[in-house]
Amino acid sequence: DAGVIQSPRHEVTEMGQEVTLRCKPISGHNSLFWYRQTMMRGLELLIYFNNNVPIDDSGMPEDRFSAKMPNASFSTLKIQPSEPRDSAVYFCASSLDSRPNSYNEQFFGPGTRLTVL
Amino acid sequence: AQTVTQSQPEMSVQEAETVTLSCTYDTSESNYYLFWYKQPPSRQMILVIRQEAYKQQNATENRFSVNFQKAAKSFSLKISDSQLGDTAMYFCAFMKHGGAQKLVFGQGTRLTINP
Numbered sequence: 001d002a003g004v005i006q007s008p009r010h011e012v013t014e015m016g017q018e019v020t021l022r023c024k025p026i027s028g029h030n031s032l033f034w035y036r037q038t039m040m041r042g043l044e045l046l047i048y049f050n051n052n053v054p055i056d057d058s059g060m061p062e063d064r065f066s067a068k069m070p071n072a073s074f075s076t077l078k079i080q081p082s083e084p085r086d087s088a089v090y091f092c093a094s095s096l097d098s099r100p101n102s103y104n105e106q107f108f109g110p111g112t113r114l115t116v117l
Numbered sequence: 118a119q120t121v122t123q124s125q126p127e128m129s130v131q132e133a134e135t136v137t138l139s140c141t142y143d144t145s146e147s148n149y150y151l152f153w154y155k156q157p158p159s160r161q162m163i164l165v166i167r168q169e170a171y172k173q174q175n176a177t178e179n180r181f182s183v184n185f186q187k188a189a190k191s192f193s194l195k196i197s198d199s200q201l202g203d204t205a206m207y208f209c210a211f212m213k214h215g216g217a218q219k220l221v222f223g224q225g226t227r228l229t230i231n232p
Contacts, residue, residue: 031218043208043222056219089160095218103150103169103212106220108162 002026004109006092012115018080021112024073025094033106034067034077035091043091049075082116089113119144119211123223130199131231137184138194138226140209146170148214151185151192156206156225165207168192170214196228204230 005024013019025032033048047057052069060067064083069075079086089111095104120143130136142151153165168176168185175183180200184193196203209223 033220035220042224043220045219045221048219091162093162103214104218105164105167106218111160113160 004092004094004107006090006109006112008112009110010113010115012117013082014117015083016081017116018078019082019086019114019116021077021090021092021114023075023077023092023109025075025092026107027073029094029096029107030072031095031097031104031106032069032075033093033095034075035093035108037089037091037111038087046077079114082114084116087114087116119146119149119213119221121209121211121221121223123209123226125226126224127227127229129229129231132199132201134199135195135197136199136228138196138207138209138228140192140194140223142190142192142209142211142223144190144211144213146213150212150214151183152210152212152220153181153183153194154208154210154222155203156208157202157204162208166194199230201230201232204228 007022031050034046037043046059047067049069067077091111092109093106095106097104122141149170151168155163155165166176166178166181180197182195206225206227208225211221
């Protein structure tokens with residue numbers, strides 16, 4: 001299996017521009033998670049989906065951030081407009097299931113390093 | 118809300134030595150999972166070891182083992198016979214059992230293994 005695929009690996013943009021990060025989960029996985037990693041805040045969960053439905057977006061920092069999962073094999077995280085403080089590494093992870101009382105390992109993608117100038 | 122604290126920002130040991138990374142957490146939950154993740158320079162997050170809170174026996178994976186002290190809310194990672202490839206950031210993480218599978222991470226410990 002190819003694992004979780006994220007694109008692009010690196011993104012440099014200017015303040016005010018729209019940024020779209022992409023994720024392809026492992027085939028057959030039905031839960032998808034977006035995390036952000038910064039020096040100041042560490043790794044934090046932004047949003048997660050189960051069966052393409054957003055379950056918890058309480059970690060999304062503000063309305064400039066939005067995430068979608070139009071189908072089981074693709075998700076996007078969009079920032080519009082971007083700001084320098086959005087600079088971070090954004091990880092996507094997927095797992096087989098997210099039912100209560102079950103544990104399933106989250107497999108992480110390689111991350112996208114975003115730099116907003 | 119759960120919190121995870123790693124009090125050692127950096128550690129450095131010689132190859133083949135044993136090293137222990139510390140982690141404490143705070144929760145009111147009685148059933149949960151604890152994890153150690155490794156993040157090498159490639160940025161890839163790799164699960165090293167997992168512990169279920171209801172299990173008294175400490176988890177072991179080859180050279181990696183944990184010391185889980187539930188009453189003290191402590192979860193340390195021991196790496197035996199350390200290797201150069203163990204050089205990485207190590208993150209302790211918490212997940213509540215049942216409900217949403219949200220990982221809560223500590224700030225990380227940068228471990229360097231010197232030749």
